[in-house]
Amino acid sequence: MKIYSWNFINKLPIQDELILCVGSFETLHLGHYELFKIAKSLKAMHSEKKMAIMIFQSPVKNGKVQNKKALQPKARLYTLAELGFDYAFVIDLNEEIMNMDYHMFIKALIDNHVTDVVCGPDFRYGFNRMGTIDKLKKHFNVSIADERKVNKRKISSTLINELIAEGNINGMNELLLQNYAFITNMDHFEYAYPENLNRLRSGIYIVNAVIDGFEYHGITLINLIKKTDEEDNAQNNMLYLFDLQIVPSKYQEIYIEFLHTIRYINNERENSINENDLEIGRNFFIKK
Structure with missing residues (x-):
């Protein structure tokens, strides 16, 4: 797996057409695996394309970058490599990226040969989260993964962070991909x-x-x-x-x-x- 730092502005040295999983991916859990299964299925149907993912160095909450995170980027990258991703784009969020117009996000994906986007049903992007899935569908083949739940609660990084604070190793390991x-x-x-x-x-x-x-x-x-x-x-x-x-x-x-x-x-x-x-x-x- 090749790893690149990305700011959504620079063009990456990649010529392959990409199936891109989008999100922050503070953790890698069973909910995320629904996205990854779709990406693998698309790659199996289009062998000329490569499978890529973007991950944030740090999570975002209420429009603010958080200092603390659930898992280190390096640990997450180990997992993604084992899952068969060809490329990982690591994003170190700053004010410029946070305030980027959603059109710029779409342009960045087009410029870097993204043809297929895989996301969760609540994915939003760009300044004030104005970018929607419907706007992505105008430019890309978009696949939306179903949510996974445990005890009627959505599996999420928020839930994983609660289990970390509790020291609930068994609960965490049942939900995390590793x-x-x-x-x-x-x-x-x-x-x-x-x-x-x-x-x-x-x-x-x-x-x-x-x-x-x-x-x-x-x-x-x-x-x-x-x-x-x-x-x-x-x-x-x-x-x-x-x-x-x-x-x-x-x-x-x-x-x-x-x-x-x-x-x-x-x-x-x-x-x-x-x-x-x-x-x-x-x-x-x-x-x-």
């Missing part, structure tokens, strides 16, 4: 929670960790943060890996995939990994 994960660096098995990421509830979790292409198994402590000393505690998340024999370099990237919740942490007394946590973690992998 297990909840983030990328960080570790220093002697301590790591900082990734910057600008909505924080998982403090607790002990069962995880896989991918280091230098190898997968290891263990548990992690998401540290209890006190409002008075958040910066001091930011690095104090702990990773305990059962099958790692060496200490990784602190400059080495680590992909931590969350599998299950052992317990939540509500006070300082509970804020450490204990022998019972380790036993539960070991048994989890033995029984798999």
Whole structure:
């Protein structure tokens, strides 16, 4: 998969006709997969076309770019590559893009050889969200994916963010296309929670960790943060890996995939990994 930064103004170095999935894609969940299935079906019918997607670096709420997000762009790009996308266009929103006339959005798609657009039923674009699906249909073959619901509620990034705050790993992983994960660096098995990421509830979790292409198994402590000393505690998340024999370099990237919740942490007394946590973690992998 080729990845490009895009501002809707510059012409991308692509000559292929494109089937483009449009949206912000702060998360990648079962609702989004309805779009992706349509895009794959279109590509199967038109083998000369390539499958592309645009994703926002950060989400937008009430017309404002949010500092915090559910998933890192890099983690999302890993998932999109595995889903078979040929191109991903990463958009770093700014005032110019936010205030772009919807005609410019349409022109950007035409100029970059987009022939087919796949979107959700509530997709809007351009200044004040004046761009509609009907306006897209005047220029492109437009396919609209059905909404997916769980317990009569629309599956959305808002719902995923609520599950992150609750520490509901099982609930999240049932809705996400890949297990909840983030990328960080570790220093002697301590790591900082990734910057600008909505924080998982403090607790002990069962995880896989991918280091230098190898997968290891263990548990992690998401540290209890006190409002008075958040910066001091930011690095104090702990990773305990059962099958790692060496200490990784602190400059080495680590992909931590969350599998299950052992317990939540509500006070300082509970804020450490204990022998019972380790036993539960070991048994989890033995029984798999």
